[in-house]
Amino acid sequence: MISLRLLFYRLRKNPWFMVLFPIALTVFIYFEIVSSGNPYLGNDGNSIADHKWAHEKENTFYFPYSNKYKMPKYSYKKKSSWLFNDRVEDIIPENHIAHYDLNKLHSTAEAALNKEHVLILTPMQTFHQEYWDNLLQLTYPREFTELGFILPRTSSGDIALSKLEAAVKKVQTDKKNQRFSKITILRQNSAGFDKLMEKERHALEVQKERRSAMASARNELLFSSLGPKTSWVLWLDADIVETPPNLIQDMTSHNKAVLSANVYQKYYDDQAKKVQIRPYDFNNWQESDTALELAKQMGDDEILVEGYGDLATYRALMAYFYDATGATNAEMNLDGVGGGCTLVKADVHRDGAMFPTFPFYHLIETEGFAKMAQRLNYDIFGLPNYLVYHIEETNT
Numbered sequence: 001m002i003s004l005r006l007l008f009y010r011l012r013k014n015p016w017f018m019v020l021f022p023i024a025l026t027v028f029i030y031f032e033i034v035s036s037g038n039p040y041l042g043n044d045g046n047s048i049a050d051h052k053w054a055h056e057k058e059n060t061f062y063f064p065y066s067n068k069y070k071m072p073k074y075s076y077k078k079k080s081s082w083l084f085n086d087r088v089e090d091i092i093p094e095n096h097i098a099h100y101d102l103n104k105l106h107s108t109a110e111a112a113l114n115k116e117h118v119l120i121l122t123p124m125q126t127f128h129q130e131y132w133d134n135l136l137q138l139t140y141p142r143e144f145t146e147l148g149f150i151l152p153r154t155s156s157g158d159i160a161l162s163k164l165e166a167a168v169k170k171v172q173t174d175k176k177n178q179r180f181s182k183i184t185i186l187r188q189n190s191a192g193f194d195k196l197m198e199k200e201r202h203a204l205e206v207q208k209e210r211r212s213a214m215a216s217a218r219n220e221l222l223f224s225s226l227g228p229k230t231s232w233v234l235w236l237d238a239d240i241v242e243t244p245p246n247l248i249q250d251m252t253s254h255n256k257a258v259l260s261a262n263v264y265q266k267y268y269d270d271q272a273k274k275v276q277i278r279p280y281d282f283n284n285w286q287e288s289d290t291a292l293e294l295a296k297q298m299g300d301d302e303i304l305v306e307g308y309g310d311l312a313t314y315r316a317l318m319a320y321f322y323d324a325t326g327a328t329n330a331e332m333n334l335d336g337v338g339g340g341c342t343l344v345k346a347d348v349h350r351d352g353a354m355f356p357t358f359p360f361y362h363l364i365e366t367e368g369f370a371k372m373a374q375r376l377n378y379d380i381f382g383l384p385n386y387l388v389y390h391i392e393e394t395n396t
Contacts, residue, residue: 100228100229102228102350105228105229105231105346105347106231107231107232107252107255107345107346107347108252108255109252109253109254109255110252110253111140111231111232111248111249111252111253112140112141112144112248112249112252115141115144116144116231116232116252117144117145117146117181117227117229117230117231117232118140118144118145118146118230118231118232118233118234118248118252119146119147119148119225119226119227119230119232119233119234119346120135120145120146120147120148120234120236121147121148121149121218121221121222121225121233121234121235121236122147122148122149122150122235122236122237122238123149123150123151123214123217123218123221123237123238123339124149124150124151124160124164124238125151125152125156125157125160125238126156126160126238126239127159127160127163127164127167127238128238128239128241128391129163129167130241130242130391131238131239131240131241131391132164132167134240134241134242134243135147135236136171137245138243138245138246138247138248139245139246139248139249140246140247140248140249142177142178142179142180142181143177143181144181145180145181145248146180146181146182146183146184146225146227146230147180147182147183147184148183148184148185148186148221148224148225149164149183149184149185149186149221150185150186150187150188150217150220150221151164151185151186151187151188152187152188152217153187153188153189157187161185161187164185165185168183168185182227184224184225186220186221186224186225188216188217188220207303207305208303208359208364211303211305211364211365212357212358212364212365213357214339214355214365215355215356215357215364215365215368216355216357218235218339218354218355218365218366219354219355219357222349222354222355226346226349226350230346231345231346232248232252232343232344232345232346233343233344233345233346233349234247234248234251234341234342234343234344235339235340235341235342235343235344235366236340236341237339237340237341237390239340239390239391240263240340240341240388240389240390240391241389241390241391242266242388242389243261243341243388243389244386244388247261247341247388248343250328250329250386251343251383251386252343253329254329254331254381254383256331256343256345256379256381257344257345257347257348257373257378257379257380258337258342258343258344258345258348258370258373258378258379258380258381259342259343259344259381259382259383260284260318260334260337260338260340260341260342260343260380260381260382260383261340261341261342261382261383261386261387261388262279262281262284262318262319262321262322262382262383262384262385262386262387262388263280263281263284263319263338263340263341263387263388263389263390264277264278264279264280264319264322264387264388264389264390265277265278265279265280265389265390265391265392266389266392267392268392277387277389279317279319279320279322280319280340280390281319281338281340281390282306282317282319282338283306283336283337283338283339283340283366283367284317284318284319284334284336284337284338284382285306285313285315285316285317285318285334285335285336286315286316286318286332286333286334286335287315287335287336288313288314288315288316290312290313290314290315291304291313291314291315294311294313295361295362298362300359301358301359302359302362303359303362303363303364304362304363305367306336306367315335315336318332318334318382318384321384322384322385322387323384323385324385326384326385327385328383328385328386329383329385329386330383330384330385331381331382331383332381332382332383332384333379333380333381333382334370334380334381334382335370335371335374335380336363336366336367336370336371336380337366337367337369337370337380337382338366338367339365339366340388340390341388342366344373348373348376348378351376352372352376353369353372353373353376353378354369354372355368355369356368356369356372360372
């Protein structure tokens, strides 16, 4: 019987083999890959223009516009000797494993100088152009700034998403130095934080349900967007329409684990015939003995909330500590915080401080987060003379 070696030798020497083999190979590849209904993009018989990407199917959007977010190269060191030569890189593909040393990740008072990444997170049910314009005037380097949004899957959420996406695309297709490092937009099935009008959503009887839904949205946004390079997380409500341009640099310079700005509101005073300011966010407070006694008398599922005459806690509210002649960098200790404009070191969240959707020491959402951070031995601070402004509310 003829050997295989001799057979291959005769085939190679046969001129017909040299002609027919490439043809046969081409036909084989065509039938196996092109005509077999292969799922590779463009080979399924449909136009690439009709292809639906994951974000189009799931209504989740990601705008990287940065080479930094490609998986970094990583390769094992070769173990070579006169006897062994382990080529493990042939087993582990390039770009398959990414290593991040979180011990080298810091949150310092000189965040911009140290190129620390700041993640700005905003739950959004309504898109305010003033909010976006204010965000764009922040002076922190955008190459170190990431944005994250979560919107309800409702008709009003759809409208807000359309406006937000248009604003994002305009910025992220502009000059490279004007683009944010990363932008993530999420949709949430729960309609809990979208179903009430402005006046209704402040009613005392709906606070537990509403704030539980808000806590769920914040947690989903946080856990989906917090990355291995994030040093700071700035919680900035979609209703905050005016802040100092150096907001991030000003707040990081205090180098506090949790730090809240004082949220006020500008409004037109008909009697004075001019724009005035008034306190808005009453969730930044110092604990009181009265509130602690009230909590002791409550059931396990009851919560304490601020700003309601029916539930007087006599806590010291940072909103009323504003001194127009005082230093803007003055600090005060807090026990509860709001989510209007609060800066958090990312390690506080990594250590487990989240937004409880349930009564936690009779607190919920942002105030429950502050209590959780304290239980993790972090101190909470506020800036009574550092004002940011909430949009004037209407029910139209």
